[in-house]
Amino acid sequence: MTNDPTTDPFSAPFGSLFGDSMTVANLADGSYAYSGAAQAMESFSLHPATHALHYGSTCFEGLKAHRQADGSLAIFRLDDHVERMRQSIGRLRMPVPESDLIRTMIIDAVEANASFTPDAPGSLYIRPTLIGTAPNIGAAAAPSDQAILYVICSPVGDYFAGGVRPLTIYVETKVPRTTPQFGMVKSGANYAMALGPTLDAKRDHGADQVLFAQGDDITETGASNFFMADDDRLVTRHLDESFLHGVTRNSVIQLAADLGYEVEERPITVSELASWNGEVFLSGTAAVIAPVGTVVAGDARVTVGDGQPGANTLKIREALTTLLTGDAPDPYGWRTAVNG
Ligand SMILES: Cc1ncc(COP(=O)(O)O)c(C=O)c1O
Incomplete structure (x- = not known):
């Protein structure tokens, strides 16, 4: 992981650079608790029996914030990505967070990492993620009742090495x-x-x-x-x-x-x-x-x-x-x- 602001997102592989902040909410007792602010980007400590690692109780989204012509910052089709994330979580049969929670966590993460956004055609790629964290290898046929919902951001250039090419x-x-x-x-x-x-x-x-x-x-x-x-x-x-x-x-x-x-x-x-x-x-x-x-x-x-x-x-x-x-x-x- 690197968050060295001097690394050029156009020469680094897509998704290999990160901002320095993330937002995190923990699922317990059926609801997601979010502190209400971004925190430092750091590694999680996971139990070796973590449900997502064994039974695939995980999903994610991918959306972008773009530096605008007037210098401001805007996220593209935020609400559509929030709803698709909720659909994915529902199909994993995990508790579906309120739209407002995912939306707020995305905006907070983007604002905390805004300074990492490269100019167009680069952008800040946003990765909301859910992982089921119940430490239970007996729960192959049950959804995880514990989870971490988090949002990280990655400054990106072009997805395909070589830019726009056929x-x-x-x-x-x-x-x-x-x-x-x-x-x-x-x-x-x-x-x-x-x-x-x-x-x-x-x-x-x-x-x-x-x-x-x-x-x-x-x-x-x-x-x-x-x-x-x-x-x-x-x-x-x-x-x-x-x-x-x-x-x-x-x-x-x-x-x-x-x-x-x-x-x-x-x-x-x-x-x-x-x-x-x-x-x-x-x-x-x-x-x-x-x-x-x-x-x-x-x-x-x-x-x-x-x-x-x-x-x-x-x-x-x-x-x-x-x-x-x-x-x-x-x-x-x-x-x-x-x-x-
Ligand atoms: C399998 C798959 N299909 C289609 C898409 C394009 O979806 P979107 O335009 O929402 O990024 C993606 C990328 O997210 C994908 O992973």
Whole structure:
């Protein structure tokens, strides 16, 4: 861990730098107790039988605060991330904190770490986390009745080493990203399940990400949502419980509609992707909008367009990034101003 303010977030790996403060609330007797202020960032001491370490009673969120054009600081779509965190906690069958508690803990953590926020295109990545801490290895079939809810912050540059560059994605049609009942949960177990296929695709196909398309049904990658675009249309998989409902996905759909694109939320097959005569990109808080230059599907290695970021992708990306940084108006109230 480093919180040396002189370390450059643009050259450090994403998520490897941290602010010096965090907020913490402890669950006991069914309710979460928060001291009401940020404290120094420090390690936890956990019992070796901690529930989360054995039975996966843990989930998290990922959102960002951006330095604004006028020098102020704003969190993007705070309430949407708070509600998704509550949904994840509920699906882990753990006591769900009030929205206001998570919201306040995030704002307090950001304000305490505000000085670590790099200028755009960098940002302060915010990681609210819940871990079940009941010291009980007999509780495999019971939720943890003790937990720590905490928020840490990480100054970040670009998610993908090399900045905005066209990615190579490998289409995985057999192995699922996660289980049906956990598709919408932002839990570590999902990422552990996607890791093997992603490493294999990197080794065998030089892929940056795996696009999961079990049974020919394209859903999302291990860490981002999936889009196809051309001059008129924006196409993405319709929502159901099988994948994470990205907040960026929702923002992209709204902004593209405002730009005049016809938005289609519907099933997408691998053959439609392989023959798509347009652009492909991924969306997520960490990756923002990442253009795809190559799709590897079965034996085929398909170059998307001319292999470079497409004009529509860059146009939609620009609409999003100017909104993140306060360079564009905020008609939907997506920015929450905080001190710092
Ligand atoms: C599996 C998965 N899908 C999609 C996303 C994109 O979601 P969001 O735009 O809310 O960051 C993420 C990143 O959080 C993710 O981990």
